[in-house]
Structure formats: structure tokens, C-alpha cells
Amino acid sequence: MNTLVTGGSGYLGTFIRDYFTADNLSRRSGLDVTDPDDASIAGDYDLVIHLAAHLDKSPEAEKRVFATNIDGTVNVLRSMKKDAVFIFASTKDVYGRFADNHRLVPETCETLYNGQSAFEWSKLIAERYVEFYAHKNQFRSCIFRASTIYAPDSFGNLPSFVGHFLNTIQRGDTLTIPGGGRPVRDLLYVEDLAQACKAFADSIIRHGLYNLGGGPNNAM
DSSP, X not given: OOEEEETTTSTTHHHHHHHHTOEEESGGGTOXXXXXXXXXXXXXXXXXXEOOOOOOOSGGGHHHHHIIIIIHHHHXXXXXXXXXXXXXXXXXXXXGGGGGGOSSOOTTSOOOOSSOOHHHHHHHHHHHHHHHHHHHHTOEEXXXXXXXXXXXXXXXXXXXXXXXXXXXXXXXXXOOXXXXXXXXXXXXXHHHHHHHHHHHHHSOOSEEEEEEOOOGGGBO
């Protein structure tokens, strides 16, 4: 199954691309999902794992966030061929404060607007486009609302807070825990994300939406 990873030069994308021996659609590769011509190469692949996103949650980044995370996603979706597989990396944060009502958050948790930033909202809007184009153009689709994913260090990418903590400890520097140590994150190793992508691609499921995380035993 020939595979394309959008954002394949990024923190997670570098690992996922190596795992699948996939091609790369990213700005560092000279391509940009916000350019419809560049995104059209998705039509040449049996599996597209869409990781490309602008991750900034600041108000100043709103315009670029929507352009990359919504318009860029639509550009790729419009190029997908029939019966190919499209996997979209969304985020658990689409639930906003509604997640606080659950010990284990189900996929049926409400996603109404409750103060999410443009980043989370762009991901939720993009999910609806995934569902629309997958049914309209008859390709398979999977949405992963992922928890905090960590990966090995890679060239040109900043580590997640997990990598930052490990690097700080290895250097012998003082480690500052935010929020007095009260916040708890559900952690998932990037290889588990890769295996989840493979499991869906190898299945016969046409369309799926899943929360993806390490669970209570892998939270800190």
C-alpha cells in the first residue's frame, strides 16, 4: 500500500513516515497542503495519513490556523481517489470543558463551542469535511482524536513536554512542573499511533472516529 504522510517532516510525521516507508508532503519537502496543486498528489496514494497542521493556539495565529488546518485538509480530501484510505489526526481537545464531565471520555462527548481556541475548532471543522468528502467521493476515512503523543527527538523539531522533561533530567537541570503538578496528561507513544493507523488501513471498516490515548495506566 503506497503511503503519503502530510507533515511528514514534523515531530510526529518523521517517525510515521519512516514506519510506513512513506512519501512526504510538507513545506520542508517543498510542498504545501494549502496549495491545491501540491495537495493533488494525494490522489496517487492508497493511504494518506494527514498530520500537517498549524499547532499555534495563540489568537494571533487564527488566520494561519484556519488556512492550514481547514483549507489545507480540504485540498487533500478533494484529491483522494475512490477506495483509498484517509487518516486524519484530530485532537481530544475538540471536547473542551465537556471532557471534565467524564473519567474516560467517550466519542459521544459533546463538542459544542465552549472556549476552544482556533486550533481545536479548526480540527473539529476539518472532521466534518473528512466525513463529507469520504462519503461523497467513496474513500475510506478514519478520524483519531488523539491525546498527548510523544516521539523520539528528530532533526529540526522541538520535543513535546515529555521529551523536554527527559532532556532536562538527562542534563541534570532543575525540572519545573507546571500547575503545581496537578494537571494530568494521557500519554501515547508515536509507535502506538502508527500501529493504530496500520490497524485501520488493514481493516475493512469504511469510516471510523476514535479517541486514541494511552489510558489511565499511561497518564502523568
